[in-house]
Amino acid sequence: MTRVPRPCAFALAAALAASAASGTATAQGIVALAGDGDELVALDGGTLAVQGRRRLPTRIAIPPILLADQDAALVVAPDGRIERTAVPGLAVTAETRLRSRPTGAAASADGRYLLVAADAPSALIVLDARTLALLKEHPARDETRETRIDGLAVAGPRASFLATMTEVPEAWEISYSDSPPYRGWVHDHRDDGPPEQRPRFPLRRIPLKDVLTGAFLDASADHLVAAAAADGRGAVLDLYIGRQVATIDLPGRWAWRASAPWADDRGATMATPSAAAPVLAITDMRRWTVTRHIAIAAPAALLASHPSPGPVWIAGFAPPLADAVQLLDTRDVAVGPPFRPRQGSAVAALAIDRAGTHAIVALGGPDGGVLLLDRKSAAERAARPLRGIVAMAAPGP
Numbered sequence: 001m002t003r004v005p006r007p008c009a010f011a012l013a014a015a016l017a018a019s020a021a022s023g024t025a026t027a028q029g030i031v032a033l034a035g036d037g038d039e040l041v042a043l044d045g046g047t048l049a050v051q052g053r054r055r056l057p058t059r060i061a062i063p064p065i066l067l068a069d070q071d072a073a074l075v076v077a078p079d080g081r082i083e084r085t086a087v088p089g090l091a092v093t094a095e096t097r098l099r100s101r102p103t104g105a106a107a108s109a110d111g112r113y114l115l116v117a118a119d120a121p122s123a124l125i126v127l128d129a130r131t132l133a134l135l136k137e138h139p140a141r142d143e144t145r146e147t148r149i150d151g152l153a154v155a156g157p158r159a160s161f162l163a164t165m166t167e168v169p170e171a172w173e174i175s176y177s178d179s180p181p182y183r184g185w186v187h188d189h190r191d192d193g194p195p196e197q198r199p200r201f202p203l204r205r206i207p208l209k210d211v212l213t214g215a216f217l218d219a220s221a222d223h224l225v226a227a228a229a230a231d232g233r234g235a236v237l238d239l240y241i242g243r244q245v246a247t248i249d250l251p252g253r254w255a256w257r258a259s260a261p262w263a264d265d266r267g268a269t270m271a272t273p274s275a276a277a278p279v280l281a282i283t284d285m286r287r288w289t290v291t292r293h294i295a296i297a298a299p300a301a302l303l304a305s306h307p308s309p310g311p312v313w314i315a316g317f318a319p320p321l322a323d324a325v326q327l328l329d330t331r332d333v334a335v336g337p338p339f340r341p342r343q344g345s346a347v348a349a350l351a352i353d354r355a356g357t358h359a360i361v362a363l364g365g366p367d368g369g370v371l372l373l374d375r376k377s378a379a380e381r382a383a384r385p386l387r388g389i390v391a392m393a394a395p396g397p
Contacts, residue, residue, distance in 0.1 A: 136174075
């Protein structure tokens with residue numbers, strides 16, 4: 001799920017369900033946010049050759065969003081300005097301005113819609129991703145109060161957006177399907193069938209036992225896992241029946257949003273980093289039980305995995321290891337020693353490419369850049385120096 005930068009928090013996992021760590025890429029290329037947030041750079045996904053550059057009028061923190069199978073990216077600025085820009089040339093092809101302050105954004109899996117989490121007033125806003133026309137606005141509030149939006153995610157298999165709230169114990173689902181599911185009673189479905197759902201982009205409000213934050217959405221989009229506000233344990237929400245079905249017994253501070261899943265003949269598994277200690281928790285996703293803890297070099301914030309066999313990449317370590325990376329071997333569930341792709345350049349973003357063969361590592365700071373590394377051996381395949389990268393992501397599988 002994607003974190004909204006106070007940001008809002010759960011639209012950008014999905015920036016890997018739809019984008020990734022903090023920028024965006026497809027099989028054709030990568031769109032990186034450089035210059036400490038005020039420059040877009042388009043790179044070739046195989047050679048990292050620069051294909052386009054454009055200076056932005058204001059510095060942005062929300063990662064650019066590359067639309068699925070389209071030669072366009074969306075840029076969301078803190079003043080409410082949203083641009084659709086051509087890729088790789090980066091010319092602006094559409095523009096709009098919201099009346100509220102964006103805190104996060106996510107594009108639908110089919111590339112047709114953009115969901116923006118906004119503040120002051122708090123709302124979820126659906127835009128046409130091609131024209132940037134306003135299509136729907138859902139005020140973020142319950143019967144008594146307004147709530148901030150914790151994060152967004154894209155549930156591609158469900159053709160919907162998901163959001164968690166900071167003050168209200170609810171999860172929201174907005175369908176972007178052309179035929180959204182009807183939720184409610186019908187006289188006799190055998191005779192009449194469910195009625196047509198109107199209007200478009202209906203809102204489903206799922207009541208929860210507690211406020212959930214830092215959500216992670218599994219690859220099938222069947223389950224949402226997030227930290228319960230009361231004790232930090234992982235609450236598992238079944239999105240089909242709309243209720244919590246399990247609790248992962250991990251009290252304390254865990255970065256659920258950064259979880260990385262994989263599957264093999266033993267079933268589905270995920271690794272979750274602690275937000276406070278140098279450890280990963282390994283969870284069996286069939287039973288939602290923790291099977292082991294693995295020591296890592298330092299507390300980590302970035303994990304990247306892929307459905308194809310291969311290691312999970314770990315980065316975003318606390319200083320003095322901010323420039324380090326470790327690999328988790330998913331066969332024996334063990335980590336290798338840390339290595340530094342570029343001594344002194346902190347890892348700003350991390351993703352696995354669509355084919356699952358390379359890791360794309362973005363390095364921040366004045367001596368930063370983008371590296372293309374072999375996913376299994378970590379051998380360097382290409383490099384592009386770029387100053388001040390704050391966002392960059394590879395396409396999801």
